[in-house]
Amino acid sequence: VQLVQSGAEVKKPGASVKVSCKASEYTFIDYYVHWVRQAPGQGLEWMGWNNPNTGATNYARKFQGRVTMTRDTSISTAYMELSRLTSDDTAVYYCAREGPNGSCEFDFWGQGTLVTVSS
Amino acid sequence: EIVLTQSPGTLSLSPGDRATLSCRASQSVSGKYLDWYQQRPGQAPRLLIYGASTRATGVPDRFSGSGSGTDFTLTISNLEPEDVAVYYCQQYDSPLYTFGPGTKLEIK
Numbered sequence: 001v002q003l004v005q006s007g008a009e010v011k012k013p014g015a016s017v018k019v020s021c022k023a024s025e026y027t028f029i030d031y032y033v034h035w036v037r038q039a040p041g042q043g044l045e046w047m048g049w050n051n052p053n054t055g056a057t058n059y060a061r062k063f064q065g066r067v068t069m070t071r072d073t074s075i076s077t078a079y080m081e082l083s084r085l086t087s088d089d090t091a092v093y094y095c096a097r098e099g100p101n102g103s104c105e106f107d108f109w110g111q112g113t114l115v116t117v118s119s
Numbered sequence: 120e121i122v123l124t125q126s127p128g129t130l131s132l133s134p135g136d137r138a139t140l141s142c143r144a145s146q147s148v149s150g151k152y153l154d155w156y157q158q159r160p161g162q163a164p165r166l167l168i169y170g171a172s173t174r175a176t177g178v179p180d181r182f183s184g185s186g187s188g189t190d191f192t193l194t195i196s197n198l199e200p201e202d203v204a205v206y207y208c209q210q211y212d213s214p215l216y217t218f219g220p221g222t223k224l225e226i227k
Contacts (some may be wrong), residue, residue, distance in 0.1 A: 022122035022164070026203065033208075034216070036164075036218075043205075043207065043218060043219075043220045043221045044156075044158075044164065044207055044209075044218040044221075045218065046209075046217060046218060047217040048217075058214050060215065062145050094163055094164070095153055096164075099166070099169070101154060101169055101170065101173070102151070103154060103168075103169040103170040103173075105154045105166055105169035105170075105175070105209075106154070106156070106164070106166060106209075107166050107175065108166075109163040109164055109165070110163065111163055113162050118188075
């Protein structure tokens with residue numbers, strides 16, 4: 001199983017960013033994809049999930065209205081778009097697969113994408 | 120929303136020691152939905168334990184998880200230098216997932 005994310009981004013305040021997460025070596029539509037972010041020197045923060053099979057989403061309250069999680073099943077890729085960026089959104093963004101064990105565990109993670117918001 | 124608290128914030132031990140990391144929830148958590156992750160410096164998190172006590176594939180048996188209700192523990196025996204990391208607990212309480220603030224493990 002591999003999750004390979006897109007490269008680092010630098011954005012200005014007020015802009016949007018879209019991060020991709022390409023899955024391989026497993027059936028993409030069978031597992032939810034979650035997004036977790038980590039601000040510099042801080043802990044992990046769950047943002048939400050996308051169900052690649054149906055396209056359904058569930059977002060953490062903090063990000064509702066500002067985040068959109070989508071997928072393209074033809075290329076086994078999940079996307080996370082965050083709008084109206086501020087400096088507080090500077091973080092490493094990870095995608096993670098929810099595993100098959102019924103424990104809502106995140107069994108595989110992408111390598112992370114650094115998003116820097118700066119004027 | 121369930122809040123997770125981890126203690127201690129930092130743990131400094133010697134090679135060969137045993138580490139005991141605590142994760143406490145503000146409300147009862149189903150043990151089925153309590154997981155532990157290891158994040159080494161500069162790396163993505165790695166799943167260690169799921170369902171409170173089941174080791175993930177490839178995780179050495181030096182790592183063990185236990186607990187129920189509001190109190191959960193990650194124990195690492197026979198510490199090795201490679202165990203230097205931040206350890207996070209995580210829980211699921213529909214429809215939300217939350218992480219604890221982490222425990223930083225240092226090896227002297």
